[in-house]
Amino acid sequence: MKRIIKQLSALSLILILILMSCGAKTPSADPIDSETNTAPRPNILMILCDDLGYADVGFNGSTDIPTPHLDSLAATGTVCASGYVAHPFCGPSRAGLLTGRYPHEFGSQFNLPVNSDDLGGEGITLNETFISKVLQGAGYHTGIVGKWHLGGVDQYHPNVRGFDDFYGFLGGGHRYFPEQYRPIYERQKAEGRKVIDDYLKPLEHNGQPVRETEYITDALSREAVRFISDEEQRGEDPFFLYLAYNAPHSPLEAKEEDLQLFAHIKDKKRRTYAAMVYAVDRGVGQIVDALESTGQLDNTLIVFFSDNGGKLKLGANNTPLREGKGSTCEGGYRVPMMMHWPGVVPAGRRYEYPVSALDFYPTFASLAGAKIPTGKKVDGKNIWPSFINGTSAREGEVIYAMRHRPGYSDIGVRRDELKALKLSKDTWRLYNVMTDPGETTDISEQYPDELREMVRSVEQWSETHTEPLWYNPPELEQDWTDYDMGTFPGAFDILKSDKK
Numbered sequence: 050m051k052r053i054i055k056q057l058s059a060l061s062l063i064l065i066l067i068l069m070s071c072g073a074k075t076p077s078a079d080p081i082d083s084e085t086n087t088a089p090r091p092n093i094l095m096i097l098c099d100d101l102g103y104a105d106v107g108f109n110g111s112t113d114i115p116t117p118h119l120d121s122l123a124a125t126g127t128v129c130a131s132g133y134v135a136h137p138f139c140g141p142s143r144a145g146l147l148t149g150r151y152p153h154e155f156g157s158q159f160n161l162p163v164n165s166d167d168l169g170g171e172g173i174t175l176n177e178t179f180i181s182k183v184l185q186g187a188g189y190h191t192g193i194v195g196k197w198h199l200g201g202v203d204q205y206h207p208n209v210r211g212f213d214d215f216y217g218f219l220g221g222g223h224r225y226f227p228e229q230y231r232p233i234y235e236r237q238k239a240e241g242r243k244v245i246d247d248y249l250k251p252l253e254h255n256g257q258p259v260r261e262t263e264y265i266t267d268a269l270s271r272e273a274v275r276f277i278s279d280e281e282q283r284g285e286d287p288f289f290l291y292l293a294y295n296a297p298h299s300p301l302e303a304k305e306e307d308l309q310l311f312a313h314i315k316d317k318k319r320r321t322y323a324a325m326v327y328a329v330d331r332g333v334g335q336i337v338d339a340l341e342s343t344g345q346l347d348n349t350l351i352v353f354f355s356d357n358g359g360k361l362k363l364g365a366n367n368t369p370l371r372e373g374k375g376s377t378c379e380g381g382y383r384v385p386m387m388m389h390w391p392g393v394v395p396a397g398r399r400y401e402y403p404v405s406a407l408d409f410y411p412t413f414a415s416l417a418g419a420k421i422p423t424g425k426k427v428d429g430k431n432i433w434p435s436f437i438n439g440t441s442a443r444e445g446e447v448i449y450a451m452r453h454r455p456g457y458s459d460i461g462v463r464r465d466e467l468k469a470l471k472l473s474k475d476t477w478r479l480y481n482v483m484t485d486p487g488e489t490t491d492i493s494e495q496y497p498d499e500l501r502e503m504v505r506s507v508e509q510w511s512e513t514h515t516e517p518l519w520y521n522p523p524e525l526e527q528d529w530t531d532y533d534m535g536t537f538p539g540a541f542d543i544l545k546s547d548k549k
């Protein structure tokens with residue numbers, strides 16, 4: 050019987066292949082794939098916040114930070130309730146986002162060393178083609194406004210990695226008030242300092258330093274509006290804009306007029322953080338206005354999310370998720386996320402199935418009719434048909450998070466409604482994060498087989514990892530060797546008795 054089934058399935062596979070090869074002849078040289086070739090190619094606007102808490106937007110239940118413009122997009126778009134990023138902090142999360150791969154597979158497990166442009170000159174390996182390059186190759190006019198954090202020297206510059214236009218800063222963050230950071234920068238420069246902190250350097254436009262005068266969040270919103278409105282530069286081509294706000298990442302610096310709106314919040318950090326998020330929302334409103342007034346809103350996919358969870362010590366709120374930035378608990382890498390595209394993305398829906406930021410690479414490429422280079426490995430998947438239909442894009446498949454600590458690794462594995470979690474040197478736990486997003490009730494004893502499968506899966510994935518190309522903080526390099534961390538000692542032991 051089994052043999053007959055095998056023969057039958059081999060026959061159907063041949064049939065499918067024949068059908069596929071017939072179908073492939075119809076569009077001939079057209080690289081647009083069959084799922085999307087009838088739709089016009091959308092503009093793609095990807096808005097990223099830095100360290101924004103899960104509950105710090107109205108559409109995820111914030112009661113003390115009004116975000117009316119984001120909420121309006123969410124109400125006329127779809128909220129991704131289980132949107133994950135590839136890593137619980139900045140650099141590796143962004144490396145994953147632009148490559149569509151987990152950063153552990155190409156040596157980018159850690160943030161770039163601080164001030165790397167003045168020191169070691171590190172950057173994300175050129176073996177990885179960024180999504181910007183793929184979309185640029187498909188005729189998109191591509192821009193990035195804001196934080197880069199993927200390599201500050203010329204060979205890793207945004208302009209050589211697929212972005213026609215770059216306005217922003219190359220490091221991992223920036224001070225917000227030019228009138229405050231510029232005098233410090235100019236003094237240090239006059240003193241002849243060889244290394245000046247990234248957070249103080251002038252912003253740049255395509256490699257040329259600019260004399261910015263506005264509060265940085267407002268400046269980035271202004272530049273996004275400029276890019277969107279600049280049709281002369283673009284002609285008939287659609288655009289891809291990656292707007293990477295550094296807000297509300299530290300330092301906590303907000304405009305006085307915004308702070309006054311939150312005078313009722315007693316905690317100073319929370320008050321400042323709230324004012325910073327409010328400034329982002331104001332910018333989003335200006336950007337949506339620009340899209341509307343130039344007649345582009347209806348043909349623009351907007352994706353909004355954060356690069357990792359909120360930092361609790363700096364005033365963020367990830368309720369109902371556990372912990373925050375840096376953690377492999379849900380609060381570390383399950384982020385506020387939503388998508389908007391009138392008439393295409395369902396309005397007023399919450400999509401509860403897992404979405405990974407790694408999915409944007411193949412999903413955008415498909416929507417753009419762009420060809421992903423042969424041999425380019427991508428860990429995410431094109432979620433578009435499932436996302437639009439409201440079905441799971443990865444039933445039975447997993448999303449990982451792994452953070453290396455001194456001597457051990459924290460790990461999260463999401464599969465359907467389940468989440469396996471390993472923290473510190475504790476044993477593995479299992480949670481139903483659909484019903485228990487706060488990861489409070491361990492159900493590993495009820496579901497031992499599921500836990501075992503999920504741990505085996507992450508163990509297999511770990512075999513694809515490469516050694517880090519840099520360490521941050523630098524002391525971790527010694528830990529990496531001392532504890533033989535590349536072999537993940539003890540990480541995949543499920544029970545204490547598993548230990549060899």
Ligand code: CA
Nearest residue numbers: 099100139356
């Ligand atoms: Ca971040």
